[in-house]
Amino acid sequence: MEDLGEIVGEFLMESHENLDQIDRDLVALEQEPNSRDLISRIFRAIHTIKGTSGFLAFSRLETLAHAGESLLSRLRDGVQPVTPATITTLLATIDGVRSLLAAIEQNGNEGDVQVDGIISTVHAQMNASGNPPPALSSKTAPPPVPLNEAAARPVPDPVEGQRRPLGEMLVESGAAQPSDVSSALQQQLEGDERKLGTILLEEGKTVPAAVTDALQAQTPKRSVADSAIRVDVDVLDGLLNMVGELVLARNQLVRGVMETGDSALVRSAQRLGMITSELQEGIMKTRMQPIEHIWSKLPRVVRDLSTSLGKQVQLVMEGKETELDRSLLEAVKDPLTHLVRNAVDHGVEDPETRVAAGKPREGTLTLRAYHEGGHVAVEVADDGAGLNVARIAQKAVENGIIRADQAATMDRRDIMALVFQPGFSTATKVTNVSGRGVGMDVVKTNIERIGGAVSVDSTLGEGTVWRLNIPLTLAIIQALTVDCGDQRYVVPQVAVLELVFIDGQSTKIEYASGAPVYRLRGKLLPLVRLDRTLGLDVGGDQGVYIMVLQADGRRFGLVVDRVLNTEEVVVKALNSRFKDIGLYAGATILGDGKVGLILDVSSLARRSHLAVDSERESITGANRAAGSGGTGERLLVTAVGDRRVAIPLDTVTRLEEFPRERIEHAGSREVVQYRGQILPLVRLSHLLGAYTEEPEGETVSVVVYSEGERSVALVVDRIVDIAENSTTARRDAEEDGLVGTAVIQQRVTELLDVRRAILAADPNFYNEADDSMLVEA
Numbered sequence: 001m002e003d004l005g006e007i008v009g010e011f012l013m014e015s016h017e018n019l020d021q022i023d024r025d026l027v028a029l030e031q032e033p034n035s036r037d038l039i040s041r042i043f044r045a046i047h048t049i050k051g052t053s054g055f056l057a058f059s060r061l062e063t064l065a066h067a068g069e070s071l072l073s074r075l076r077d078g079v080q081p082v083t084p085a086t087i088t089t090l091l092a093t094i095d096g097v098r099s100l101l102a103a104i105e106q107n108g109n110e111g112d113v114q115v116d117g118i119i120s121t122v123h124a125q126m127n128a129s130g131n132p133p134p135a136l137s138s139k140t141a142p143p144p145v146p147l148n149e150a151a152a153r154p155v156p157d158p159v160e161g162q163r164r165p166l167g168e169m170l171v172e173s174g175a176a177q178p179s180d181v182s183s184a185l186q187q188q189l190e191g192d193e194r195k196l197g198t199i200l201l202e203e204g205k206t207v208p209a210a211v212t213d214a215l216q217a218q219t220p221k222r223s224v225a226d227s228a229i230r231v232d233v234d235v236l237d238g239l240l241n242m243v244g245e246l247v248l249a250r251n252q253l254v255r256g257v258m259e260t261g262d263s264a265l266v267r268s269a270q271r272l273g274m275i276t277s278e279l280q281e282g283i284m285k286t287r288m289q290p291i292e293h294i295w296s297k298l299p300r301v302v303r304d305l306s307t308s309l310g311k312q313v314q315l316v317m318e319g320k321e322t323e324l325d326r327s328l329l330e331a332v333k334d335p336l337t338h339l340v341r342n343a344v345d346h347g348v349e350d351p352e353t354r355v356a357a358g359k360p361r362e363g364t365l366t367l368r369a370y371h372e373g374g375h376v377a378v379e380v381a382d383d384g385a386g387l388n389v390a391r392i393a394q395k396a397v398e399n400g401i402i403r404a405d406q407a408a409t410m411d412r413r414d415i416m417a418l419v420f421q422p423g424f425s426t427a428t429k430v431t432n433v434s435g436r437g438v439g440m441d442v443v444k445t446n447i448e449r450i451g452g453a454v455s456v457d458s459t460l461g462e463g464t465v466w467r468l469n470i471p472l473t474l475a476i477i478q479a480l481t482v483d484c485g486d487q488r489y490v491v492p493q494v495a496v497l498e499l500v501f502i503d504g505q506s507t508k509i510e511y512a513s514g515a516p517v518y519r520l521r522g523k524l525l526p527l528v529r530l531d532r533t534l535g536l537d538v539g540g541d542q543g544v545y546i547m548v549l550q551a552d553g554r555r556f557g558l559v560v561d562r563v564l565n566t567e568e569v570v571v572k573a574l575n576s577r578f579k580d581i582g583l584y585a586g587a588t589i590l591g592d593g594k595v596g597l598i599l600d601v602s603s604l605a606r607r608s609h610l611a612v613d614s615e616r617e618s619i620t621g622a623n624r625a626a627g628s629g630g631t632g633e634r635l636l637v638t639a640v641g642d643r644r645v646a647i648p649l650d651t652v653t654r655l656e657e658f659p660r661e662r663i664e665h666a667g668s669r670e671v672v673q674y675r676g677q678i679l680p681l682v683r684l685s686h687l688l689g690a691y692t693e694e695p696e697g698e699t700v701s702v703v704v705y706s707e708g709e710r711s712v713a714l715v716v717d718r719i720v721d722i723a724e725n726s727t728t729a730r731r732d733a734e735e736d737g738l739v740g741t742a743v744i745q746q747r748v749t750e751l752l753d754v755r756r757a758i759l760a761a762d763p764n765f766y767n768e769a770d771d772s773m774l775v776e777a
Contacts, residue, residue: 007056008056008104008108011052011053011056012101012104012105014048014052015049015052015097015101016098016101018045018046018048018049019045019049019094019097019098019101021041021045022042022045022046022094023091023094025038025041025042026042026087026090026091026094027087029042029082029087030082030084030087033081033082033083034082036076039072039075039076039082040076042072042090043069043072043073043076046065046068046069046072047065047069049061049065049097050062050065050066050069053065058100058104058110059110060100060110060113060115061097061100061101061104061110063115063119064093064096064097064100064115064118064119065097067093067118067119067122067123068090068093068094068097068122070122070126071086071089071090071093071122071125071126072090074126080126085125086125089121089122089125092118092121093118093122096113096115096118099113099115100113100115164218166196166197166211166214166215166218167181167184167185167196168181169214169217169218170197170200170206170210170211170214173210173213173214175206175207175210175211175214176200176205176206176210177205180200180203180205180206181196181200184196184199184200184203184205187199197211197214197215231286233326233327236283236286236287236326237327239283240283240284240287243276243279243280243283244570245570246276246279246280247276247280247568247569247570248570248589250272250273250276251567251568251569251590251591252591252592252593253269253272254269254270254272254273254591255591255592257269277568280568284325287325287326287327288323288324288325288326289323289324289326289329290320290321290322290323290324291319291320291321291322291323291324291329291369291376291378292317292320292321293329294329294332294333294336295317295320295367297337298315298317298336298337298340298367299315301337301340301341302315302340302344302365305341305344305345306344306348309344309345309350310350310351311344311348311349311350311351311363312351312361312362312363313344313348313362313363313364313365314362314363314364314365315365315366315367316364316365316366316367317366317367317368318366318367318368318369318370319368319369319370320367320369322369322370322371322376324376324470328450328470328471331446331447331449331450332378332447332450332468332470334446335442335443335446335447335454335468336378336380336468338440338442338443339380339443339466339468340365340367340380342440342466343365343380343382343384343464343466344365344382346384346385347363347365347382347384347385347386347463347464348363348365348382348383348384348385349363349384349385353385357461359383363382363383363384364382364383365380365381365382366379366380366381366382367379367380368381372469375452375469375470375471375494376469376470376471377467377468377469377470378467378468378470379465379466379467379468380465380466381463381464381465381466382463382464383462383463384463384464385460385461385463386458386459386460386461386462386463386464387416387419387456387458387460387464388460389412389415389416389460392415392416392418392419393407393410393415393418394407395424396415396418396421396424399424401418401421401424402418409724411724413457416456416457416458417455417456419440419456420440420441420443420444420454420456421440421441422441424440424441447468447470450470450471451471451571451585451586452468452469452470452471453468453469453602454466454467454468454469455467455469469602477492477493477494477568477569477571478492478493478494478566478567478568478569479491479492479493479566479567479568479569479588479598480493480496480547480563480564480565480566481563481564481565481566481567481590481596482530482545482547482560482561482562482563482564483560483561483562483564484530484531484534484536484560484561485531485536485537485539485561487534487536488564488590488594488596489530489560489596489597489598489599490569490588490590490596490597490598490599491547491549491558491598491599491601492585492598492599492601493566495549495550495601496547496548496549497548497549497550497555498548499545499546499547499548499563500518500520500545500546500548500557501544501545501546502518502541502542502543502544502545502546502559503542503543504540504541504542504543508541509527509541509544509546509559515721515722516528516529516559517655518546518557519654519655520548520557523653523654524652524653524654524655525546525548525555525556525557526556526557527546527556527557527558527559528556528557528558528559528604529559530558530559530560530599530604531559531561533583533604534583539561543561544559544560544561545559545560545561545562545563546558546559547559547560547563549601549604550601558601558604567590567591569588569589569590569596569598570588570589571585571586571587571588571598572586572587572588572589583599583600583603583604584597584598584599584600585598585599585600585603586598634648634649634650634722634723634724635647635648635649635722635723635724635744635749635751636648636649636652636703636719636722637719637720637721637722637723637744637745637749638684638701638703638716638717638718638719638720639716639717639718639719639720640684640685640688640716640717641685641717643688643750644720644744644747644748644749644750645684645688645716645749645750645751645752646723646742646744646749646750646751646752647703647714647752647754648754649722651705651754652703652704652705653704653705653706653711654703654704654706655701655702655703655704655719656674656701656702656704656713657699657700657701657702658672658674658699658700658702658713659698659699660698660699660700663681663700666678666680669681669761670682670683672713674704674711674713677709677711679704679711679712679713680712680713680761680762681702681712681713681714681715681761682712682713682714682715682757682758682760682761683715684714684715684716684737684752684757685715685717687737687756687757687760688737688738688750700715701715701716701717701718701719702714702715702716703716705754705758707765710762710765712757712758712761712762712765713761714757714761721745723744723745724744736753736756737752737753737756737757737760738750738751738752738753739751739752739753
């Protein structure tokens with residue numbers, strides 16, 4: 001079936017199923033000639049074959065099917081009675097259709113199968129009723145074939161007649177001599193019951209490989225009709241559950257065998273493990289379907305809804321071949337439909353508004369699906385008005401979802417997530433599409449029920465992206481088992497990027513005012529201590545592991561006591577009490593028989609305030625360094641003299657400490673040799689006019705900012721803390737080097753103009769011409 005086009009293969013398979021049903025119905029119709037249901041069912045089936053064959057340009061097949069359809073139409077309308085003769089004619093027609101299908105499957109076209117005689121027989125059968133039939137073919141039909149002759153004529157079988165004798169094939173390939181084959185055949189005639197190939201092999205007249213090849217060549221090629229079967233989904237669900245239990249039993253058996261040390265048992269256990277994995281993979285493949293199956297109805301949804309709302313919306317679909325477990329497809333269908341309807345209703349503006357905003361009259365709604373690790377990401381993106389964060393916060397306070405003081409301290413992402421709260425709506429009027437406050441919370445609930453996550457990212461005036469993260473399967477995942485305290489937990493392996501062992505000497509955890517960080521290849525990696533998050537006794541920083549994880553487009557480290565091993569685990573659903581905690585994605589039974597809770601990596605990141613906008617990673621350095629930004633930004637708070645100065649954390653590449661003696665002068669500027677380059681320094685105390693005595697100590701603290709091959713260092717007195725700039729108490733700057741002041745952690749803090757500081761250290765930092773000259777030099 002691989003050699004055929006996908007559409008043709010589906011047509012052949014469906015047609016063979018229809019023909020089998022027609023055969024049964026025609027035999028039943030002969031016994032019940034007045035059954036209108038049987039005639040109608042046969043008519044619909046042959047009509048389907050005719051229509052599709054015409055679409056695929058199989059003209060002879062279309063003509064033959066049309067002939068049978070015309071005769072059935074007369075039977076259905078009562079113009080002609082059902083007689084044994086008409087049944088025989090229809091059966092001959094079905095046989096002719098089968099011959100054409102077989103030729104199409106074998107050759108890709110209708111070949112030399114002749115059907116004019118069958119068409120003439122059908123023509124004659126309709127003439128026998130006394131009413132002229134409609135034209136069946138543009139060709140001049142040959143003389144009618146007698147009915148009994150047409151019915152008795154054998155239908156060619158592309159398989160029968162092609163099976164050549166084994167001896168002839170062996171002689172032709174040179175694997176056996178004609179005399180040896182003749183001798184073996186003579187032995188069979190004289191009563192030897194052995195197979196021809198067995199006689200030749202036992203007498204040493206040929207080799208096993210030649211006999212095997214000849215037997216395989218003799219084996220009939222499986223037809224399209226026999227290459228697939230339809231299986232109830234419940235049967236596949238049952239098989240998958242049994243495979244899950246088999247995986248659990250395999251894990252326990254392997255662990256027990258490893259402890260015995262018996263080499264023979266170990267080999268057998270390894271073989272069992274390999275077979276179990278292959279079986280699991282095979283079962284999973286039977287359940288995978290392209291996401292196109294649930295996307296196919298969305299163009300109609302978008303068209304009807306945009307028309308009723310007076311909008312113009314173009315639907316773009318990317319990645320429709322992405323496969324997903326069938327049960328998950330069903331679970332995602334309704335939430336995805338709701339997101340699409342919401343995007344057309346709330347997101348895309350009407351044509352006049354778009355033109356006034358400088359946009360094309362026609363909005364674009366993009367459906368995008370792609371694999372990301374062990375998950376499938378599905379995005380619904382529009383280029384519409386975007387979400388108004390201030391409006392969402394105001395509405396949430398009005399609806400009693402949050403308090404006003406909470407709104408003042410929430411970051412932008414958390415405010416946008418309020419749209420998933422029950423009863424939340426910003427619609428000004430209730431329509432048949434929106435405004436009732438029902439929908440987004442259901443979307444979130446349904447996606448989380450299958451172990452997925454939903455998020456939203458939006459830019460006012462530019463558009464909104466709704467993102468669904470869906471597991472490939474709910475059943476079995478690769479995972480790492482870890483220890484934290486005296487408890488054992490499971491981390492999905494797809495979220496793990498790397499492992500780092502902390503010995504406390506060559507590698508160590510650092511703290512910025514209580515916030516743990518780790519320098520990973522020169523970059524600051526924020527850390528989450530699992531023991532602290534779970535409310536356990538906080539352990540030390542020596543002899544622990546950092547699991548570098550990826551969540552919501554951002555990397556962070558999870559500190560655990562021990563990393564044990566990797567194994568396939570079967571995901572078991574949690575009851576509502578565990579789900580309400582929000583830290584666990586499920587549970588499993590480990591190889592030692594103990595229950596292990598599966599950690600929800602995204603939830604850990606969100607609780608630790610690490611789930612920031614993934615797109616911020618791709619913002620250019622010039623834009624990042626333009627200022628400290630608005631509320632909701634993570635800041636590095638530093639001390640410069642007796643002043644608190646905040647630097648946007650996403651402009652911090654590294655934190656370093658340089659010995660004072662390493663600082664040198666190049667002209668009037670301070671520099672330091674750093675990683676093979678000359679790093680210019682700027683003291684923020686000088687930039688901001690906070691001239692104070694040099695702090696004591698043999699080192700200076702610097703904040704390194706890098707873009708491409710260039711770097712600068714901002715010298716501060718000390719690092720104070722990492723904080724959120726979520727306050728509304730703020731005013732504009734009154735002096736050079738600052739963009740404003742704000743109350744952060746109940747302290748007045750100055751917000752650094754990072755671009756100004758960078759240019760003070762290196763006036764040519766953003767000079768592209770200077771960069772090009774450096775490259776040429």
